[in-house]
Amino acid sequence: MNNENRPTNASISTMWALKNYPDLNDFFKVSKQMGFQKIELNHQIDSMMLSNINLDHYHFSSIHEPCPADISTKELVDRDWLISSHDDDSRKHGVEAVKKSIALAHKLGAPTIVVHCGTVPSKLSYESKLRALFEAGDTQSDDYQDIKSRFIQYRQDQIVPRLKAVKKSLNELIDYANQFHVKLGLENRYHYMDIPSIDEMADLLSLADSSQLGFIYDVGHAQSLDRLGFYPHEDWLRRYSSMMLGAHLHDVIGVTDHYAPGLGEIDFKIIAKYLPENAFRTFEMLPGNTLAQVKDGINLMIETGCIKYL
Numbered sequence: 001m002n003n004e005n006r007p008t009n010a011s012i013s014t015m016w017a018l019k020n021y022p023d024l025n026d027f028f029k030v031s032k033q034m035g036f037q038k039i040e041l042n043h044q045i046d047s048m049m050l051s052n053i054n055l056d057h058y059h060f061s062s063i064h065e066p067c068p069a070d071i072s073t074k075e076l077v078d079r080d081w082l083i084s085s086h087d088d089d090s091r092k093h094g095v096e097a098v099k100k101s102i103a104l105a106h107k108l109g110a111p112t113i114v115v116h117c118g119t120v121p122s123k124l125s126y127e128s129k130l131r132a133l134f135e136a137g138d139t140q141s142d143d144y145q146d147i148k149s150r151f152i153q154y155r156q157d158q159i160v161p162r163l164k165a166v167k168k169s170l171n172e173l174i175d176y177a178n179q180f181h182v183k184l185g186l187e188n189r190y191h192y193m194d195i196p197s198i199d200e201m202a203d204l205l206s207l208a209d210s211s212q213l214g215f216i217y218d219v220g221h222a223q224s225l226d227r228l229g230f231y232p233h234e235d236w237l238r239r240y241s242s243m244m245l246g247a248h249l250h251d252v253i254g255v256t257d258h259y260a261p262g263l264g265e266i267d268f269k270i271i272a273k274y275l276p277e278n279a280f281r282t283f284e285m286l287p288g289n290t291l292a293q294v295k296d297g298i299n300l301m302i303e304t305g306c307i308k309y310l
Contacts, residue, residue: 008037038061039059041060041110049068065100086164119195167203177212188216188222201240219251283297
């Protein structure tokens with residue numbers, strides 16, 4: 001059999017489809033031709049897009065909330081309709097958005113939804129300044145360390161009511177998802193102000209057992225916050241791989257992620273050691289990656305042991 005068409009145990013996110021395949025049916029067909037046996041519907045897919053696909057013909061590893069994204073992620077953030085909102089009415093809007101994803105997962109037979117646990121809102125530009133200094137190669141300067149210290153302190157000062165809201169929301173969502181036998185997967189995030197931090201992840205994962213709740217490992221998010229000097233990348237894996245439900249696999253250049261594997265700086269042989277046998281592996285890449293780059297990425301993931309042929 002031609003390796004290019006051999007089925008693998010990998011999934012691919014619809015993130016890559018946007019702009020490349022205006023008709024998602026074409027994306028689904030190409031994905032299967034490349035060997036992806038399952039799809040992760042991401043948080044840019046709305047009900048109209050889904051209505052044009054015969055979803056019964058495909059298999060799904062996961063649903064990334066909010067999907068269907070009939071209210072966009074940006075609007076949810078702008079309104080603070082997040083499960084981390086300290087305003088209870090706003091928090092309930094965030095919970096309802098996740099519940100819709102749970103219902104969709106149940107309908108499609110997807111065992112897991114990927115959950116973003118919200119954020120600590122801030123109009124301060126600490127992170128953008130740190131990223132600019134990183135790009136300038138200036139991470140050892142007094143300026144960088146001063147901004148980073150103020151950033152850490154600001155988060156500590158603001159986190160308590162937000163984390164309390166997240167726990168309340170997750171308890172409600174765990175009860176709801178349990179009715180449908182859908183697991184919640186909590187993802188490590190890209191921005192420092194996002195929830196959870198590496199220690200907060202342990203606190204949140206303790207809310208339920210592994211039949212209901214687990215960890216979603218995102219390679220790029222871990223790498224970016226490592227490069228900025230916050231949490232060592234491999235610590236996420238050392239601490240939480242035993243609770244991992246799935247992984248978002250992509251490459252990273254500097255602090256920019258969602259490249260096809262092989263285009264950046266990630267050592268995927270290290271990653272492979274931590275991936276549990278039953279965890280889903282989703283290629284999560286931006287549309288700018290070419291078809292050839294994605295195919296090369298599949299080969300690299302096979303070679304490094306992150307994915308395998310079925």
